[in-house]
Amino acid sequence: MPDSTIPAVEARGVTKRFGPTTALDDAGIAIAEGETHALVGRNGAGKSTLVSILTGLQRPDEGKILFAGRPAPAFADRDGWRRNVACVYQKSTIIPTLTVAENLYLNRQAGRGPINWRSMRARARDLLDQYGVDVDAGRLAGDLNVEQRQLLEIARALSFGARFIILDEPTAQLDGPAIERLFERMRDLRARGVTMMFISHHLEEVYQICQSVTVFRDARHILTRPVADLPHDELVAAMTGEAAARYQARSRAVRPDAAVVLSAEKLTLGERYHDVDLTVHAGEIVGLAGSGSSGKVGLAETLVGLYAADSGTVTVNGGRPKPGDVTAALRAGLGFVPQDRHKEGFVPLLSIAENATLPIAHKLGRFGAVSPALRRAKAERMIESLTIKTTGPSQPVGDLSGGNAQKVVMARALADDPKALVVINPTAGVDVRAKQALLGAVEDAADRGAGAVLVSDELDDLRICDRVLVMFHGRVVKEVPRGWTDADLVAVMEGVSDD
Known part of the structure; x- marks a missing residue:
């Protein structure tokens, strides 16, 4: 014992x-x-x-x-x-291209002889059953x-x-x-x-x-x-090393005559979301809340061109970029912080300066060449404004902590001073100080006149929003103005609101 x-x-x-x-x-x-x-x-x-x-x-x-x-x-x-x-x-x-069973027994598929695939799948099913994992052993892990x-x-x-x-x-x-x-x-x-x-x-x-x-x-x-x-x-x-301090959202009044910088009309995408309307004014932060199956992330990713909607239109800064074209959306004046920084947010082997200035590389030199001095100067300003803890602009982003890597992703989104901003789960996996810097950067953008859509599973993130659109089963079911309580917002998100 x-x-x-x-x-x-x-x-x-x-x-x-x-x-x-x-x-x-x-x-x-x-x-x-x-x-x-x-x-x-x-x-x-x-x-x-x-x-x-x-x-x-x-x-x-x-x-x-x-x-x-x-x-x-x-x-x-x-x-x-x-x-x-x-x-x-x-x-x-x-490894997404291997099956569940192959991932479970990677490099131990067999003893000394050839692989017995039927036996390996049977062992995988027994193991999954033992730990209550309801997944088909023959299914591709990427699915x-x-x-x-x-x-x-x-x-x-x-x-x-x-x-x-x-x-x-x-x-x-x-x-x-x-x-x-x-x-x-x-x-x-x-x-x-x-x-x-x-x-x-x-x-x-x-x-x-x-x-x-x-x-x-x-x-x-x-x-x-x-x-x-x-x-x-x-x-x-x-x-x-100091007393707790929750991020304090700034008081902000959106002008009633402010220009519309981002809008969606009657957007529908398969089973993800249906018939969604959205309007974001200059200087306004609009939250999208809901469960994982609500469609909020799919909607945000459609706004930035990662998906082309089955029907409906997206307007960015007065123009209609080509559906399903991220480059066209960015060219129209939109900045984007993706949901998964590891997969979509940065190139780990490239430096902070290279990652943060990717959208504006064409503006940092002449005749198609990037000026290292201009890129470095721009990166140094970004590092200072977002308090990125680093040895310098040349440090690879892959060497940074999670919170500092996320700040680089935010810096890239803001590099071209966008008129509209779409931010998905910006504070996932970062510490208290990094959260304050990231949420502060979104509010700074709004103060400069940008309109922002903020998607988050964190209620504290959503407190900086002027209003929150709650999605449930692919539809916007309620608009909640600033000043909501946790209980009220969660009730709407879970579909148990009395309204």
Whole structure:
């Protein structure tokens, strides 16, 4: 019988340096067996570095890792690490062109002989059934939704024998019902003795699903406490080093004679949404709210040309760009922050300057050549205005923390001073300070006369909106003016409003 006083996983006195940067400074964490333990902190606090060390992807310069009191496997022993720990990352590692079964048993399809595909699919079905994942083993993984991919990754991790799983921002791309289903699965796994480390910037989720929480700040361990004994304000203060401060939306009056900068009329796209009208005036921020199946994201992506509607029209700054043509929408004066920054937001190997100035590269030189000096100067102004934490404009965006990478995506959207802005889930997976900078950038754009559509699953994001259009089953069911309460807005989003 295991000793309950010995942590399931422990990092002691871990220090990790990357050149002159200290990513972890004598930091540590201890997670009890069968516990769901939160690790929180601002972007750049050291969370990702600790994950890479706990999973054997990086060697610590100092300190040690223990699993159930035993030293971690040798650095080169990948199978040994997989038997102890697995990580479900915010960015999926599922290979979309392979089937569910092939992803589950990648590189372990067979023993010494040829692959027995029927046997592998049967083993995959048994594994999926064991962990309650309702997905066809023969289905292409690329056809799965975000929730199904995450459950598939959890099942794959457990199939190696690991009883410790790291969940890195697992709810960032999920809606409310999907988050609750994930939490039910996590509770079930905990009841089976699985230990989990839960990383999230959504602190209410920490209180909902975790028993203990550890805070990192500036590469150091700050505190570890039971969640029940740690008030929300103290937790935020530990993360930021100062008292909690919710983003304060600015007071704003939209002129009744303000020009319409973005509109949609009678838009319909398959089963996603039907007969939607939308009008956004200069200086106005209009929110789109609803569940994951409401159609809000599909509508926003149609406005920017990612989809061509089956019927209806989109007008940007007085013109009608070609449907389904993102370049035409941007040329018409529209800026865009996509839902998935990893997939659609930036090119990780390109620098901050290159990513942020992509829409205006033709304006940064003559005769088709980009002036490095002009590009760098523009990028430096963007870095300053959005407080991007970086070594400089030449740093690759892929090396930045999530919040700073999202600021680069926002900088690119604002690079050409757009008249209209469409922003989808801008604060997903970023910390408190980054949220303030990103929401502030949207309000700054409105103050300069741009009109914005803000799509978000975060109620705090929607507070900056002058009005919120609530979508339900593909239709706009209600317009809610500023001043709403959480309960009122959620009731309309879930289709239980009395109105």
